[in-house]
Amino acid sequence: MKKVQESAEKIQTMQIRGAGRIAKAAAEAIKDYAERLEVESLEEFNEKIKTVSQILISTRPTAVSLPNAVKVSTRHSSESLEKARAEVIENATLFIKNADLALERIGKIGARRIRDGDIIMTHCNSNAALAIITKAFEEGKSIKVFATESRPRKQGLLTLKHLNAFGIPTTLIVDSAVRNYMKEVDRVIVGADAIAANGALVNKIGTSQLALAAYEARKNFMVAAETYKFSPNTIIGNPIEIEERAASEVIEPELLEKLPYVSVKNPAFDFTPAEYIDMLITDVGILPPAMAYTVIKEYLGWELGEI
Numbered sequence: 001m002k003k004v005q006e007s008a009e010k011i012q013t014m015q016i017r018g019a020g021r022i023a024k025a026a027a028e029a030i031k032d033y034a035e036r037l038e039v040e041s042l043e044e045f046n047e048k049i050k051t052v053s054q055i056l057i058s059t060r061p062t063a064v065s066l067p068n069a070v071k072v073s074t075r076h077s078s079e080s081l082e083k084a085r086a087e088v089i090e091n092a093t094l095f096i097k098n099a100d101l102a103l104e105r106i107g108k109i110g111a112r113r114i115r116d117g118d119i120i121m122t123h124c125n126s127n128a129a130l131a132i133i134t135k136a137f138e139e140g141k142s143i144k145v146f147a148t149e150s151r152p153r154k155q156g157l158l159t160l161k162h163l164n165a166f167g168i169p170t171t172l173i174v175d176s177a178v179r180n181y182m183k184e185v186d187r188v189i190v191g192a193d194a195i196a197a198n199g200a201l202v203n204k205i206g207t208s209q210l211a212l213a214a215y216e217a218r219k220n221f222m223v224a225a226e227t228y229k230f231s232p233n234t235i236i237g238n239p240i241e242i243e244e245r246a247a248s249e250v251i252e253p254e255l256l257e258k259l260p261y262v263s264v265k266n267p268a269f270d271f272t273p274a275e276y277i278d279m280l281i282t283d284v285g286i287l288p289p290a291m292a293y294t295v296i297k298e299y300l301g302w303e304l305g306e307i
């Protein structure tokens, strides 16, 4: 339970962040828990795994990678305790391995769409988007990047460090400069926290203004997303919840206290409608957003009754 609690806390406080990383952290925590769990019966095992799954899933509400990772890791059809334990451990291990493979594939597939000399804009800090950018660079393409600061938590700084370590020329811009620089950009590449059945993207707050500016300037808007970031629940009409984070991320609490007529909104994500998205770059290929439903049916393999 110690690792589960530690992981849950790190995900909640965003020491571990990024839709892919939180999914892997959850799978690792489940694996560790299943390995150490001392129980007498299968019923007890199932009960405890269910509790731990809930703890992990409830840490952050938006990134569907998290419940998907938990679901893939914990489902089993075994009728004996030890077989169930082995199955859960194997599922979680496989999820982690496949998540790494998915990133590699996205990098390779996406890099084919990058041309020598491209200027790319990215937002926040997405491993999947960075896999494409760095792969294209490693293949010898001369590219430059505009990286947004990504207020309020400034994940853009992580992106700068990552790109700088590869020697990729990168320009930091504030979020409000996105439209101003869009004319200099060839394509936009962002990650995903969730993709709905109708192809809409949920990603870091501000993503939709990159999409709008790219659309206006007729620039390519590409979304890098592993198949486990597609949301099965949206098929049956459940909306994706947008996480609302603390006001203290935006303004000093001492200052806010002195402003009795002021309130703060701090949504962590926004929606980008499918019509602003040119392509989804996934581990199973490049797809139009209209294929989101097919990805859920074919690759997540979940029937409606299971959701």
Ligand code: RI2
Pocket: 017, 018, 019, 020, 021, 123, 124, 125, 126, 127, 128, 129, 155, 190, 191, 192, 193, 203, 204, 205, 268
């Ligand atoms: P990868 C992040 O969310 C960003 O919104 C990023 O675009 C997305 O997860 C996907 O990241 P947060 O955890 O999985 O910073 O591609 O709120 O790394």
